[in-house]
Amino acid sequence: MVFITKICYAVKEIKIPRNYLRSKFLDSVRLHVKGGTGGTGLPKFGGLGGQGGCVYCVGSENANLRHMSKYRAKTITAGHGEDSRKTKIVGNPGSDIKLEVPLGVTVYREDGKVLGTIDKEGDTVIVARGGPGGDPDNNFLGHFGQIHHIRLDLKLIADIGLVGFPNAGKSSLLKAISRAKPRIANYPFTTIKPNKGIIQYEDLRQISMADLPGLIEGAHINIGLGHKFLKHVERTKLLLFIADVEGFRLSPRHTKRTCLETVLLLNKELELYDPELLNKPVILAINKMDLNGAEDIFGEVKESLSNIHNIIEKIPEEIRPENLISFQDIIGISALKGSSVEDLKQLLRKRLDDLAEESNPDIIEPSRLLKKNRAIVRERGPQIT
Numbered sequence: 354m355v356f357i358t359k360i361c362y363a364v365k366e367i368k369i370p371r372n373y374l375r376s377k378f379l380d381s382v383r384l385h386v387k388g389g390t391g392g393t394g395l396p397k398f399g400g401l402g403g404q405g406g407c408v409y410c411v412g413s414e415n416a417n418l419r420h421m422s423k424y425r426a427k428t429i430t431a432g433h434g435e436d437s438r439k440t441k442i443v444g445n446p447g448s449d450i451k452l453e454v455p456l457g458v459t460v461y462r463e464d465g466k467v468l469g470t471i472d473k474e475g476d477t478v479i480v481a482r483g484g485p486g487g488d489p490d491n492n493f494l495g496h497f498g499q500i501h502h503i504r505l506d507l508k509l510i511a512d513i514g515l516v517g518f519p520n521a522g523k524s525s526l527l528k529a530i531s532r533a534k535p536r537i538a539n540y541p542f543t544t545i546k547p548n549k550g551i552i553q554y555e556d557l558r559q560i561s562m563a564d565l566p567g568l569i570e571g572a573h574i575n576i577g578l579g580h581k582f583l584k585h586v587e588r589t590k591l592l593l594f595i596a597d598v599e600g601f602r603l604s605p606r607h608t609k610r611t612c613l614e615t616v617l618l619l620n621k622e623l624e625l626y627d628p629e630l631l632n633k634p635v636i637l638a639i640n641k642m643d644l645n646g647a648e649d650i651f652g653e654v655k656e657s658l659s660n661i662h663n664i665i666e667k668i669p670e671e672i673r674p675e676n677l678i679s680f681q682d683i684i685g686i687s688a689l690k691g692s693s694v695e696d697l698k699q700l701l702r703k704r705l706d707d708l709a710e711e712s713n714p715d716i717i718e719p720s721r722l723l724k725k726n727r728a729i730v731r732e733r734g735p736q737i738t
């Protein structure tokens with residue numbers, strides 16, 4: 354009997370094989386927060402009650418919203434202010450509650466008001482203030498703290514946002530170019546949560562790249578994973594479109610789209626989500642250049658895109674975007690074989706450096722900086738003490 358029970362427990366403990374499909378990524382969380390109540394004053398001695406503690410969010414590199422699930426169906430309440438006593442005339446303030454949240458979080462109140470955004474380590478947003486302690490202005494009665502339902506909405510902060518159809522090779526590229534280890538498989542929607550990788554250069558400069566689950570035709574009407582993850586490209590500086598040279602077909606029931614059509618469809622889906630996204634600089638990488646006939650297709654796609662305004666009328670209406678993206682660069686790569694991945698890596702850096710220089714023209718190139726410093730040394734001579 355004991356043996357059978359043991360087996361039953363053992364069977365129960367076997368993990369479901371498709372466990373990985375349950376996304377461990379959370380990008381939105383609702384919390385109920387309450388500031389502490391102020392302590393009561395002591396009118397006879399002019400004693401003041403302590404202020405109630407506050408609940409606030411603090412940015413931390415290591416935090417993730419998943420940690421917040423422990424607060425589900427609970428109220429996060431800060432400490433109450435201490436009452437004034439004969440032996441301690443000014444009550445101590447209540448203890449604050451510090452919620453560590455990942456960088457890229459925007460905090461919304463229940464009425465939609467933005468309480469603040471957290472972009473850097475240590476950024477702080479107060480989400481529920483503690484009530485004031487009792488004093489002569491409130492008849493020595495401490496007040497309740499603020500109570501709110503808040504929503505923490507995470508948008509990944511990355512330099513580059515990788516956008517493409519399923520199976521285009523986004524995860525393969527992220528793996529080839531960075532130190533990330535995403536799941537790669539030959540079926541659509543292997544990526545079900547955004548992945549972030551860091552591209553490291555020889556001079557130790559680091560650039561972050563976010564790989565988003567694949568978009569498909571009709572994502573705007575919630576087909577596939579819909580536009581759910583597109584919000585994560587809002588805070589990237591540059592978009593990298595990746596298209597399979599052979600195009601894409603979701604299933605035999607769906608229309609086969611060529612490489613050019615997938616590029617136009619990506620343009621259209623981004624436009625339908627938020628036309629502002631089209632103002633970002635975009636680089637197009639055509640992947641799987643190791644396949645037969647890829648060079649010819651690449652040449653045709655490049656030619657068509659350089660001449661797109663003349664041929665756009667011939668494109669079927671259902672895949673025709675209204676505002677066309679003009680790509681900064683179009684490059685052919687093979688994420689699998691690694692060909693031209695290094696060129697793409699250098700190109701991405703160059704474009705990001707150009708952007709940084711445009712937005713801050715005071716930045717001086719390191720080589721110019723070195724020359725300038727040498728000139729100073731020559732002028733005054735090295736200091737000998």
Ligand SMILES: Nc1nc2c(ncn2[C@@H]2O[C@H](COP(=O)(O)OP(=O)(O)OP(=O)(O)O)[C@@H](O)[C@H]2O)c(=O)[nH]1
Pocket residue numbers: 517518519520521522523524525526536537538539540541542543544545565566567640641642643644686687688689690
């Ligand atoms: N021949 C060839 N195959 C590639 C290349 N890059 C990726 N693949 C293959 O294409 C398939 C899909 O690659 P993934 O990197 O998972 O594509 P993805 O865009 O991340 O796909 P989703 O996760 O569905 O969005 C895998 O079988 C890869 O091995 C390439 O350069 N050449």
